Amino acid sequence: METLKIAIFSWESLYSDRVGGLASAATYMAQTLAKRHEVHFFTRGDKDFNLFNVQYHVWRPYGRNIIEYCNDLSHGLVARFRDFDNPPFDIIHFNDWHVIEAMHLLKERNTVFSFHSTEYGRNGGYFGDWWEFKDISGKEWYGALIAKRVTAVSKTLCNEIVNLYNVPQWKTDVIPNGVVPEQFDVAIDPGDIKRRYGIHPFTPLILYIGRMAYQKGPDLFIDALPAIRAHRDDVRAICAGTGGMLQHLQNSSYGLPVQFTGFISDSEYIRLLNASDIVVIPSRNEPFGIVLLEAWSARKGVVASAVGGLSENISHLEDGVLVEPSPQGIAWGVNEIINNPDMISSIGRKGRKKTDRLFHWKKISEQMVEVYKKAMQ
Amino acid sequence: MPDICLAFELHQPYRLNRYFSAQDKKLQTDPISIYLDDHNEKILRKVAEKCYEPATRLMLDLLDKDFKAAFSISGTLVEQLESWRPDVLSLLKEVATHKNSEFLAQTYYHSIAGIFKDKTEFINQVKEHQSLISNTFGVKPEIFENTEFTFSNDLVDSIKEMGFKACYTEGVDRILGWRSPDYLYSCKGLPLIMRNYKLSDDVAFRFTNKDWDQYPLTADKFSEWVSQSSGECVHLFIDYETIGEHCWKETGIFDFFRHLPDELMRRNVKPITPTEALRYSVRDDLDIPDFISWADAEKDISAWLENSMQRSAFRAVEKARYFSCNSRIWRYLQTSDHFYYMASKFGSCGDVHVYFSHQSAFEAFSTYMDIISDFEDRCIKTAKYPKSTRILRNVSREEAFYFSSEGGPTGHMAFSLDEFLEMVTVAPDDSIEYHIKRLDFSTWLDKVIGDEKLALELQKAKNRHDIIRIVEKRRNELWKRLK
Numbered sequence: 001m002e003t004l005k006i007a008i009f010s011w012e013s014l015y016s017d018r019v020g021g022l023a024s025a026a027t028y029m030a031q032t033l034a035k036r037h038e039v040h041f042f043t044r045g046d047k048d049f050n051l052f053n054v055q056y057h058v059w060r061p062y063g064r065n066i067i068e069y070c071n072d073l074s075h076g077l078v079a080r081f082r083d084f085d086n087p088p089f090d091i092i093h094f095n096d097w098h099v100i101e102a103m104h105l106l107k108e109r110n111t112v113f114s115f116h117s118t119e120y121g122r123n124g125g126y127f128g129d130w131w132e133f134k135d136i137s138g139k140e141w142y143g144a145l146i147a148k149r150v151t152a153v154s155k156t157l158c159n160e161i162v163n164l165y166n167v168p169q170w171k172t173d174v175i176p177n178g179v180v181p182e183q184f185d186v187a188i189d190p191g192d193i194k195r196r197y198g199i200h201p202f203t204p205l206i207l208y209i210g211r212m213a214y215q216k217g218p219d220l221f222i223d224a225l226p227a228i229r230a231h232r233d234d235v236r237a238i239c240a241g242t243g244g245m246l247q248h249l250q251n252s253s254y255g256l257p258v259q260f261t262g263f264i265s266d267s268e269y270i271r272l273l274n275a276s277d278i279v280v281i282p283s284r285n286e287p288f289g290i291v292l293l294e295a296w297s298a299r300k301g302v303v304a305s306a307v308g309g310l311s312e313n314i315s316h317l318e319d320g321v322l323v324e325p326s327p328q329g330i331a332w333g334v335n336e337i338i339n340n341p342d343m344i345s346s347i348g349r350k351g352r353k354k355t356d357r358l359f360h361w362k363k364i365s366e367q368m369v370e371v372y373k374k375a376m377q
Numbered sequence: 378m379p380d381i382c383l384a385f386e387l388h389q390p391y392r393l394n395r396y397f398s399a400q401d402k403k404l405q406t407d408p409i410s411i412y413l414d415d416h417n418e419k420i421l422r423k424v425a426e427k428c429y430e431p432a433t434r435l436m437l438d439l440l441d442k443d444f445k446a447a448f449s450i451s452g453t454l455v456e457q458l459e460s461w462r463p464d465v466l467s468l469l470k471e472v473a474t475h476k477n478s479e480f481l482a483q484t485y486y487h488s489i490a491g492i493f494k495d496k497t498e499f500i501n502q503v504k505e506h507q508s509l510i511s512n513t514f515g516v517k518p519e520i521f522e523n524t525e526f527t528f529s530n531d532l533v534d535s536i537k538e539m540g541f542k543a544c545y546t547e548g549v550d551r552i553l554g555w556r557s558p559d560y561l562y563s564c565k566g567l568p569l570i571m572r573n574y575k576l577s578d579d580v581a582f583r584f585t586n587k588d589w590d591q592y593p594l595t596a597d598k599f600s601e602w603v604s605q606s607s608g609e610c611v612h613l614f615i616d617y618e619t620i621g622e623h624c625w626k627e628t629g630i631f632d633f634f635r636h637l638p639d640e641l642m643r644r645n646v647k648p649i650t651p652t653e654a655l656r657y658s659v660r661d662d663l664d665i666p667d668f669i670s671w672a673d674a675e676k677d678i679s680a681w682l683e684n685s686m687q688r689s690a691f692r693a694v695e696k697a698r699y700f701s702c703n704s705r706i707w708r709y710l711q712t713s714d715h716f717y718y719m720a721s722k723f724g725s726c727g728d729v730h731v732y733f734s735h736q737s738a739f740e741a742f743s744t745y746m747d748i749i750s751d752f753e754d755r756c757i758k759t760a761k762y763p764k765s766t767r768i769l770r771n772v773s774r775e776e777a778f779y780f781s782s783e784g785g786p787t788g789h790m791a792f793s794l795d796e797f798l799e800m801v802t803v804a805p806d807d808s809i810e811y812h813i814k815r816l817d818f819s820t821w822l823d824k825v826i827g828d829e830k831l832a833l834e835l836q837k838a839k840n841r842h843d844i845i846r847i848v849e850k851r852r853n854e855l856w857k858r859l860k
Contacts, residue, residue, distance in 0.1 A: 015842040051842055183803040186788025187685050266805030267782035
């Protein structure tokens with residue numbers, strides 16, 4: 001296979017400035033591509049470095065607001081890009097709206113733009129009337145317009161882009177997120193962790209992990225708890241994460257077998273994930289749902305809302321339980337498996353196998369190379 | 378009518394000494410005696426009593442009556458029979474030289490070596506088995522069967538290279554699709570004999586299951602099912618211990634086999650040997666990109682290589698080739714059973730059984746790592762580059778690095794410098810920061826791994842990417858010297 005010279009633009013990476021999920025998605029994609037191709041990664045930071053065969057070139061931007069900041073970043077990164085453009089890059093891959101200005105400057109080249117979410121989706125599926133919302137949405141529209149190819153992490157997100165920004169279907173591809181299962185698949189005694197939370201090792205523990213935000217549906221899970229307890233009276237739940245709804249949820253869960261941890265570290269997340277018996281993902285809306293891949297990595301039984309990427313990736317009762325995003329739906333899903341340890345173990349293990357089959361970065365990067373080839377035609 | 382080809386797996390591992398403690402090591406000059414469990418003899422004698430002896434006598438009777446059967450016996454079992462029940466070994470010799478029997482080839486140590494990237498070790502073990510079988514039983518196997526039927530495209534070249542005429546594997550539904558297992562197939566040109574797992578498991582797993590709607594299974598009923606196959610030959614492959622050990626004498630298992638030949642004959646189902654089954658023509662070439670096996674419902678290699686402990690142990694033993702000064706010990710450690718003991722199905726709603734088996738899985742893992750680390754320790758003294766070798770060795774459970782944070786361990790563990798590098802790339806940010814602040818990494822590298830130079834350099838590391846860069850450079854340097 002021919003070796004491509006690839007430039008990746010992203011405002012965050014795992015090893016320099018890291019904000020959220022985009023950092024791991026873009027970094028692992030680059031690292032995996034670098035096993036076969038020449039990969040340069042343009043991102044924020046203070047000093048260039050090489051790691052796992054990826055050459056990181058950085059720029060420290062300045063701006064009075066996020067839009068200005070990202071414009072400065074884009075111009076700075078393109079200046080850095082020019083230093084390495086001989087021989088010219090075969091493909092230039094941009095991630096999310098922050099670097100669309102950079103794509104504008106290089107719009108004659110072979111460009112790919114990846115959507116990990118949209119401003120509309122991040123805003124909970126509503127159109128905002130403030131200027132940043134309009135500016136960012138405008139940039140997303142423009143990015144999709146000028147890119148030679150556009151990718152989205154799920155069919156659902158892809159449809160959203162097609163509808164929001166009038167992107168022609170032929171220009172789009174679905175390239176899902178990947179995961180590094182070894183981050184979440186560890187040797188830990190679930191009993192030890194449960195005990196720390198005052199839970200007996202043999203008591204079934206259901207975990208919710210994520211922002212306490214309407215979009216993620218933690219309230220649906222809390223409202224499902226009475227019906228779950230009626231079915232299995234020793235059940236315990238932990239809701240990990242923080243967000244605007246936390247106070248309200250704590251108030252409304254009085255008397256229910258649930259603990260709220262507030263913000264937790266990545267380490268504690270891994271411990272809780274491995275200690276739990278069932279992971280619920282009650283989202284009302286989910287472009288991809290990375291928690292699913294993380295739970296599968298740890299071979300956990302998952303009960304998830306049949307929305308977005310979750311419903312695309314889970315095979316119902318095969319490697320997870322898909323439910324209606326409502327308290328009744330979630331209670332039904334949990335009750336369906338909670339007294340059947342073999343079933344929980346089996347769907348968890350099948351989930352892990354699916355992860356190994358479809359969501360390893362190696363597979364995902366191979367699909368991305370196909371997109372690159374289309375962009376180069 | 379189809380033919381029937383019956384074959385048996387005979388294997389006992391050398392279980393590892395669960396009370397092994399590295400403190401004893403200085404007292405003993407022969408490491409094998411402290412690595413292997415005293416129970417091995419007890420278990421062997423028990424299984425010989427219940428199964429190997431009576432089952433083999435039964436088989437001799439059946440073979441005399443012109444029934445045919447094939448046997449695949451591991452080298453570790455031959456060794457144990459030789460030590461503790463030579464009389465049973467003599468019975469098996471009678472079987473081997475009987476005109477109606479056939480002996481099959483496998484890896485001497487019933488090992489996972491076939492899964493190693495480099496197939497040299499796999500080939501060596503098969504050759505060692507071949508010479509054992511020919512020296513002990515005076516026969517030369519021509520058909521191969523890999524450990525627990527693990528097989529993929531990956532093995533074809535090696536198996537052909539060693540001159541085998543065919544290979545056994547599992548008739549996995551996802552590979553066969555609409556096809557019946559009761560025909561001959563091939564993989565990249567190597568003839569494949571597919572086990573009919575449904576009929577095999579009717580005997581091996583369901584014979585004693587009172588909840589089964591076909592219970593009790595009689596020779597009459599079973600022969601009827603076999604005769605209904607529309608294929609050319611039904612291949613049964615059964616764990617020998619089914620006869621008398623998994624199913625005790627009282628279950629009627631001996632009577633089942635005693636009556637099986639007559640019942641089959643009555644239905645015109647003819648017994649043949651695996652070699653005779655090769656006279657049928659190959660129906661289709663199968664593509665087997667990922668390893669398959671006869672284990673569990675999954676029928677892949679997850680029984681031995683699923684959780685992080687199994688993967689860690691596998692990495693350790695695969696890498697131990699560079700340290701080994703005694704290939705016998707290294708090979709005993711490759712026996713698949715050790716990995717099976719580390720299997721776990723963690724955390725399913727506090728199921729008591731699951732919970733306890735997890736505990737013992739961790740113990741099995743600990744023992745394994747302690748022994749492999751002790752073994753490498755002993756070998757390093759005679760290594761060509763003792764200093765670099767020492768830095769790259771596997772360490773014991775007590776010496777391993779356990780990534781942690783304020784709240785306790787994260788579950789990421791490193792038993793060697795290589796594994797440390799791997800774990801540094803995947804351990805969570807806050808854990809890395811925690812250890813950097815406390816200088817844990819450089820302390821471990823200095824005091825445990827014994828690389829002062831690296832430890833000193835690592836004190837300067839401010840973040841994950843510094844650590845990876847520094848450790849990767851040093852690691853590659855060291856390996857270059859060794860390889």
